[in-house]
Amino acid sequence: MQGVLAADPFCGHAFVFRNRRGDRLKLLLWDGLGFWLIYRRLDQGRLHWPRADTGAVELSTAQWAMLVEGRPWTPLPALEKCLPTLL
Secondary structure: OHHHHOOOOOOOOOEEEEOOOOOEEEEEEEOOOOEEEEEEEOOOOOOOOOOOOOOOOOOOHHHHHHHHHOOOOOOOOOOOOOOOOOO
């Protein structure tokens, strides 16, 4: 994992992988004592996986919740910074 994702599996981050059909995922997490391996299979539908150009994607809590529920989501476009003006 360290060579593919360029990340330390002992850093406390959760690593999530899915199968080709997109109906199953595995979560790998180090808690300081050992690894947790969590497996989830959707009975209906598919996981709507985020697009990753670099091999890894960081998700917010809301994005994670939508992913594991099988709900589609797309990242919102970045907002332009606005400055106040005098009226």
